[in-house]
Amino acid sequence: MPETTPLRQSLERASTPAAAALSRLPGWVTTVVWVLLLVIAAIVGGAVGWVLLGLAVAFVAWLLYLAWPYASTNAKLIRIAAALLGVAIVLVRLLPR
Numbered sequence: 506m507p508e509t510t511p512l513r514q515s516l517e518r519a520s521t522p523a524a525a526a527l528s529r530l531p532g533w534v535t536t537v538v539w540v541l542l543l544v545i546a547a548i549v550g551g552a553v554g555w556v557l558l559g560l561a562v563a564f565v566a567w568l569l570y571l572a573w574p575y576a577s578t579n580a581k582l583i584r585i586a587a588a589l590l591g592v593a594i595v596l597v598r599l600l601p602r
Contacts, residue, residue: 509574520571539564539587543594550598558598562591 509517527535539561546557569584576584 517571520567524571535568543591547594547598554598558591558595562588562595565591 542557542561542564546554546561548554549557565584565588569588572584573581
């Protein structure tokens with residue numbers, strides 16, 4: 506196991522129940538829910554859309570942070586791409602034409 510900081514240990518301990526619940530679900534469920542959050546946020550717009558978009562980006566960032574020391578290079582690249590997609594959507598919504 507990689508060397509961990511007190512912040513990481515605290516976050517991992519706090520995240521254990523949620524991570525355990527997610528691990529019991531089929532792998533595709535989290536991806537589908539994340540994509541649905543992004544699509545609904547884009548369709549709904551307004552404050553509700555921003556909240557859904559924030560939840561989607563925060564969820565991917567949380568998973569990225571937790572899995573980083575243990576993930577393969579390919580898994581890291583996929584998670585970074587997903588996080589960047591969320592950030593790109595935020596920027597497109599924030600900076601309209």
